[in-house]
Amino acid sequence: MKMFASERRNKIMHLLHDKQRITVKELAKKTGVSEATLRSDLTRMEKDGLLTRTHGGAILNEYADNETSFSVREKRNKKEKSEIAREAFGFITEKQCILLDASSTALELARYLKHQPIRLTVVTSGLQSALELKENPDITVIMIGGVVTNGSTSIEGKLGLDILDYVNIDIMFTSASGFSLEKGLTDFNLYEVELKKEMVKRSRKVVAVIDSSKIGVNSSAVFAKVGQIDTLITDKPIESDIAEELSSYNIYLASPIMS
CATH class of the missing domain: 3.40.50.1360 (Rossmann fold)
Structure with a gap:
């Protein structure tokens, strides 16, 4: 089933919160989306300050992790x-x-x-x-x-x-x-x-x-x-x-x- 861009990116963030870092190959297996599309998503998400691109993948920014942790935001x-x-x-x-x-x-x-x-x-x-x-x-x-x-x-x-x-x-x-x-x-x-x-x-x-x-x-x-x-x-x-x-x-x- 085709995933919209917002769905893909939210899925990427959920996976990153579980693992802190992930490769494009892993993302492709998890989402069924092409590596080219995922690289484009990661580039966009890096510009938004949500993650940092690495060779072959991405790691979760500390800021982005805090943003999605309600217990942190609450304090x-x-x-x-x-x-x-x-x-x-x-x-x-x-x-x-x-x-x-x-x-x-x-x-x-x-x-x-x-x-x-x-x-x-x-x-x-x-x-x-x-x-x-x-x-x-x-x-x-x-x-x-x-x-x-x-x-x-x-x-x-x-x-x-x-x-x-x-x-x-x-x-x-x-x-x-x-x-x-x-x-x-x-x-x-x-x-x-x-x-x-x-x-x-x-x-x-x-x-x-x-x-x-x-x-x-x-x-x-x-x-x-x-x-x-x-x-x-x-x-x-x-x-x-x-x-x-x-x-x-x-x-x-x-x-x-x-x-």
Whole structure:
């Protein structure tokens, strides 16, 4: 069966996470794809900073490995993410239906909501977020169905998208591996990106919750263009020239320091 480029590259990353290094010949056997095509994929993925080409194969970049390890991402910039979560809570009102992606920043928002006396419906693709939110009796939690891969804490793929046809999403809170004016919101996991694209389309308002370390960074694939974002919440004010350009897109900027 023919594999799309995004499927091939995600498969390559899964194999690299298992072995840390792999040859083109091994990849060809595992994927059934020609070595020429795989070499092209590896070149593209090296440009994206996901791996390093070696003679006859590739090794996993330490940065890319960290990006896909949720336990590592969860600990990174934790204080900033907690501050962003508290700021994001100010955009939520009683009886709304909100959507949380499977990001570590969205998990911080879920942990904050867990202790708030507010009636909400929360739709999420994050397994850990759902487990946190179920502890609040005032919150109705709806999980998006799909595939859970080994080592993942998120739902991947589009199998459960039909559930979004039965709910009206007031606000989607989403994070990303990177945000830039040129690309918008970008993420590493290509399967998650496909799901998040659909989430964005089906939400009335999109609030990006991004710690400042990700501003100006581009990851593998775009899931929301700048024009699709309504609000950007970060842990500290961003550079004035970027702020001015975002304002031209009618994107509202917020941070705990500005509040």
